[in-house]
Amino acid sequence: MRRPIIAGNWKMHNTINEAVELVNGLNRNLADVDSVDIVVCPTYTALSDVNELLIDSNIALGAQDVYWEEKGAFTGEISPQMLKDVGASYCIIGHSERRKYFNETNETVNKKTKAALNAGLLPIVCVGESLEEREANRTFDVIKDHIEGSLQGLSKENMANVTIAYEPVWAIGTGKNATPDQAQEVHKYIRGLLKDLFDEEVANNTRIQYGGSVKPDNIKDLISEEDVDGALVGGASLKVDSFTGIVKGAVT
Numbered sequence: 188m189r190r191p192i193i194a195g196n197w198k199m200h201n202t203i204n205e206a207v208e209l210v211n212g213l214n215r216n217l218a219d220v221d222s223v224d225i226v227v228c229p230t231y232t233a234l235s236d237v238n239e240l241l242i243d244s245n246i247a248l249g250a251q252d253v254y255w256e257e258k259g260a261f262t263g264e265i266s267p268q269m270l271k272d273v274g275a276s277y278c279i280i281g282h283s284e285r286r287k288y289f290n291e292t293n294e295t296v297n298k299k300t301k302a303a304l305n306a307g308l309l310p311i312v313c314v315g316e317s318l319e320e321r322e323a324n325r326t327f328d329v330i331k332d333h334i335e336g337s338l339q340g341l342s343k344e345n346m347a348n349v350t351i352a353y354e355p356v357w358a359i360g361t362g363k364n365a366t367p368d369q370a371q372e373v374h375k376y377i378r379g380l381l382k383d384l385f386d387e388e389v390a391n392n393t394r395i396q397y398g399g400s401v402k403p404d405n406i407k408d409l410i411s412e413e414d415v416d417g418a419l420v421g422g423a424s425l426k427v428d429s430f431t432g433i434v435k436g437a438v439t
């Protein structure tokens with residue numbers, strides 16, 4: 188059985204005070220949830236303060252990106268070791284916004300994923316097609332390219348620490364989520380790719396989150412699909428009530 192995982196990607200939102208307020212609310216509302224892994228991914232500037240509030244909490248801390256070098260002259264970058272140092276356990280890698288606005292490629296996603304794993308972080312590796320690609324019937328090709336390129340050279344043991352997030356770009360921030368059928372179709376395809384790349388055990392054990400306009404009122408239908416193991420949530424993770432509703436909706 189794969190344990191559900193719900194992660195909030197706060198993107199470039201929340202001052203430190205706002206972050207603290209949000210996490211205090213989540214701690215209050217979610218303390219009794221023990222069957223779902225819960226993660227919040229604030230901006231770098233709020234990681235330290237949020238970590239303080241998560242020390243005795245069932246909510247884990249994640250970052251939204253990472254660089255692949257341990258240290259050095261890389262102005263503006265943050266290393267995996269620094270994320271461990273600030274208390275993060277997870278790290279989102281290769282989000283479509285990073286692929287689109289910051290020239291992230293499969294190659295850089297792969298380097299970041301390996302570096303994160305080497306430092307003991309748990310990567311959430313994002314893949315997903317654009318609307319144009321879906322309409323041109325290229326969804327599976329794009330997903331194959333993202334999965335193979337991003338996970339290249341990883342071992343089966345590494346994969347025990349990797350979560351995949353399927354985030355169709357057309358569903359992100361649009362209010363137009365993939366239907367449960369559409370999500371299931373791609374998640375099943377990803378599981379097949381994992382079987383080809385690694386083995387059946389890796390395919391069966393790897394958690395695949397869906398992301399894109401997840402809300403309290405659609406999480407149950409999405410997560411009831413066989414291959415959907417959770418959600419990576421953007422907008423609805425910024426409010427205590429909606430993120431609470433999504434996490435509780437994932438409790439089986």
Ligand code: 13P
Pocket residue numbers: 196282354358359360361362398399400401419420421422423
């Ligand atoms: P929304 O939930 O706002 O559509 O964002 C999804 C996302 O990009 C999470 O990483």
